[in-house]
Amino acid sequence: MCFIAGVWSSCAIMQVYCSLHHLISCSSLTPIQRPEMYIIGAQPLCSQLSGLSQGQRKLCQLYQDHMVYIGDGAKTGIKECQYQFRQRRWNCSTVDNTSVFGRVMQIGSRETAFTYAISAAGVVNAISRACREGELSTCGCSRAARPRDLPRDWLWGGCGDNVHYGYRFAREFVDAREREKNYPRGSSEHTRMLMNLQNNEAGRQAVYNLANVACKCHGVSGSCSLKTCWLQLADFRRVGEFLKEKYDSAAAMRIGRKGKLEQVDKRFNAPTPEDLVYIDPSPDYCLRNETTGSLGTQGRLCNKTSEGMDGCELMCCGRGYDQFKTYKHERCHCKFHWCCYVKCKRCTTLVDQFVCK
Ligand SMILES: *[C@@H]1O[C@H](CO)[C@@H](O)[C@H](O)[C@H]1NC(C)=O
Ligand SMILES: *[C@@H]1O[C@H](CO)[C@@H](O)[C@H](O)[C@H]1NC(C)=O
Ligand SMILES: *[C@@H]1O[C@H](CO)[C@@H](O)[C@H](O)[C@H]1NC(C)=O
Ligand SMILES: *[C@@H]1O[C@H](CO)[C@@H](O)[C@H](O)[C@H]1NC(C)=O
Numbered sequence: 001m002c003f004i005a006g007v008w009s010s011c012a013i014m015q016v017y018c019s020l021h022h023l024i025s026c027s028s029l030t031p032i033q034r035p036e037m038y039i040i041g042a043q044p045l046c047s048q049l050s051g052l053s054q055g056q057r058k059l060c061q062l063y064q065d066h067m068v069y070i071g072d073g074a075k076t077g078i079k080e081c082q083y084q085f086r087q088r089r090w091n092c093s094t095v096d097n098t099s100v101f102g103r104v105m106q107i108g109s110r111e112t113a114f115t116y117a118i119s120a121a122g123v124v125n126a127i128s129r130a131c132r133e134g135e136l137s138t139c140g141c142s143r144a145a146r147p148r149d150l151p152r153d154w155l156w157g158g159c160g161d162n163v164h165y166g167y168r169f170a171r172e173f174v175d176a177r178e179r180e181k182n183y184p185r186g187s188s189e190h191t192r193m194l195m196n197l198q199n200n201e202a203g204r205q206a207v208y209n210l211a212n213v214a215c216k217c218h219g220v221s222g223s224c225s226l227k228t229c230w231l232q233l234a235d236f237r238r239v240g241e242f243l244k245e246k247y248d249s250a251a252a253m254r255i256g257r258k259g260k261l262e263q264v265d266k267r268f269n270a271p272t273p274e275d276l277v278y279i280d281p282s283p284d285y286c287l288r289n290e291t292t293g294s295l296g297t298q299g300r301l302c303n304k305t306s307e308g309m310d311g312c313e314l315m316c317c318g319r320g321y322d323q324f325k326t327y328k329h330e331r332c333h334c335k336f337h338w339c340c341y342v343k344c345k346r347c348t349t350l351v352d353q354f355v356c357k
Contacts, residue, residue: 053177063169065136069126070173077122077203080240081115087310089285089297089317103293108192108279114247116196117203117276120174121239124207128166128233132159139165142231147213150229154215158230163211167204174200185259191279194261195253198277205274206242210234243276250276286317297356304354316356324353 046052046060046067060067081092090104090111105112131139142160150156178197183190214232219225251271256262261277263270271277283289288296302312302321312321332347 053180055176055180056173059173059176063136063138063173066127066130066169066173069130069135070123073122073124073126074119075122076125076236077115077119080122080236081118083237084114084118084240084244087303087308087315089300089309089315090282090294091300093295103291104283105293107283107292108195109282110247110250110276110278111282113195113199113250113276113278114243116199117206117243117246118240120170120200120203121207121243122203122236123170123174124163124166124204125233125236125239126166127169128161128163128207128211131162131165139169144231150213151227154227154229156229158216158228160231161211161233163208163231163233167208170204171201174204186255190259191255191261195277195279198261198271198273198275201273202246202276203243206239206246207233209274210239210242246274246276250278252281253277253279255279284317286319300356302354302356304352312354312356319357321354321356324355325350326353327351 046057046064052060078092078094085092092111092115105115127136127139128142130136132141134140139162140159142162142164144160144164146156175197178193178200181189181193183193211231211233213229215227215229217224217227251268252264253261253271254264261279283292283294285294286297288294288298297315297317298319300315302315303310304312304321307313309315327348328351330347330349331344334342334344336342
């Protein structure tokens, strides 16, 4: 544990944050021996974070209390990525200290697009919620306008998640490092920068657009004669599912004549700011490859009967699989007791498991 911006927090959060998106070493983020240096207002927090770009360092100094939420948000994004991709060859695993996702991010692939989007989404999510909870000095409850279609006798104005602030802050902070680079238009670095910016935006918009009205009933014995409503973030799982759909329909782009991204296949609808885009084809992630950073699928569990990506045929890339028997522990023979609890037994069954060669 270490002390960051006045909040006890795991050091890993900051490490995750500072290497987010970028192949920057966090090794200078040594275990913190002098926690007193990390109290709000003390400068060393921001200079200690080796992963920050120049613009981000300035923002860090101005908004020190935001930093821990940025780290939390990034972590939520990564966890969601791992959930969404748990049954795919590329499973969003984090590899080492030097970069969260490893060399795979050097390729401007769909997978890279997804990680940018989901991490930006995580940051919007965490900051918006922190505002509502009164954790940040520069924002509070949402001040979103009353939706037009809200029934007239419902009250508007409970303390809502401040997605507006979360969106704007994340745009400043996450995009800062892309925007401050000065790559020549049309260069491959510039193209990649445009890709990153678009995917960051898609992630932010997902959180912003999925936030919805939540209401609570008041009134005598649940009569619900009065309702109070406010703006509330969607469950982050929903954001993950939404972005996974965007991953499946991501648009292949290339650099156009004016140095802007253009769609490779113009027969499809042009991507909107909500859509993910990529510029490089994905590796197949079948074999371990140090150059591309692919971990390969050897040793991954697969499903013998599934014909999907989690099926042994696709997951193991035709290399075949080994079969194991393992014990699986489950809750079973559950009985409902009046009132109100459920009591279960623990059963152990022998199951077959399949693992890629
Ligand atoms: C990660 O950091 C730990 C401790 O700082 C170190 O022992 C380990 O070698 C590092 N791993 C990589 C892959 O850099
Ligand atoms: C790793 O991937 C690169 C790029 O796709 C390819 O050129 C190289 O042959 C691969 N190396 C191995 C050991 O498969
Ligand atoms: C993802 O795949 C890698 C490589 O096959 C494996 O080592 C790792 O345990 C997997 N991670 C998760 C979260 O399933
Ligand atoms: C394997 O795939 C089949 C078919 O999709 C599915 O019904 C089954 O639940 C899966 N088994 C496991 C252990 O996930």
